């Protein structure tokens with residue numbers, strides 16, 4: 279049986295759907311029933327149920343967006359920096375291997391090579407580099423807390439998208455925002471992310487950090503062009519003239535835009551679909567929210 283923390287969230291729902299589809303037994307824990315932010319409560323639950331693996335899809339992302347993390351700093355630190363350490367300790371004591379949903383938002387820019395940042399590159403959008411949003415800083419701290427811990431996967435998710443209309447889906451966001459920021463990013467197809475991360479466990483690949491993004495990079499304008507060509511949305515998309523205009527009008531804190539190299543994941547046999555193909559496929563299969 280697999281334990282799922284944060285199963286009530288956007289990413290957690292995708293885990294629940296995947297595990298159900300595959301017939302993999304799991305238990306989704308909510309803080310309201312088992313306060314898994316308490317080390318003793320989590321350890322007691324692990325020792326009672328003895329799951330073979332745990333997925334931590336819990337964290338604080340800020341609503342309606344990461345700007346909220348600038349206001350709710352304690353909640354953000356608790357969810358993203360402290361909780362991973364609590365889970366690590368409880369899992370280590372109970373002997374349960376686990377995986378942590380981290381984020382690529384601890385990087386900024388194209389990276390030191392054409393394929394982007396590798397897992398071995400030091401994050402450059404964190405409190406250490408003093409240039410980041412509070413959210414990115416907290417996610418960077420979460421990875422630092424886990425550094426060198428045994429029996430844990432750190433999976434970096436980056437701008438999730440999928441074929442189902444949802445305010446959290448990157449494709450929906452692009453269709454709904456009145457003005458867009460042109461940027462180049464690596465992004466993660468949510469269902470493929472979930473499948474690859476569970477694959478890390480079922481195929482017993484080496485523990486450690488993995489960039490779980492669709493191979494390649496994509497610009498906002500390229501995604502908009504794919505949206506228009508798909509016929510899912512035909513509106514006239516408009517763009518900010520510059521990042522400075524975006525920061526001056528639509529955002530309160532800097533956003534990470536970055537390119538990530540996913541070759542380590544491919545090297546363990548867990549390749550995602552090339553990014554342009556994955557976006558095109560999801561738009562072709564587009565489903566309105568129920």
Ligand SMILES: NC(=O)c1ccc[n+]([C@@H]2O[C@H](COP(=O)([O-])OP(=O)(O)OC[C@H]3O[C@@H](n4cnc5c(N)ncnc54)[C@H](OP(=O)(O)O)[C@@H]3O)[C@@H](O)[C@H]2O)c1
Pocket residue numbers: 283284285286287288289290307308309310335336337338339340353354356357358361379380381382417435436437438446
């Ligand atoms: N969505 C994205 O764009 C994105 C991108 C990259 C990485 N991530 C990471 O993926 C993880 C899940 O994100 P999500 O988008 O699914 O978030 P979400 O929809 O807000 O759900 C997160 C869940 O975490 C649990 N939780 C535990 N401690 C929390 C806290 N202090 N504050 C708020 N919620 C807390 C809550 O479940 P219960 O209270 O029911 O237990 C909540 O439903 C996070 O670690 C996030 O940083 C997300």
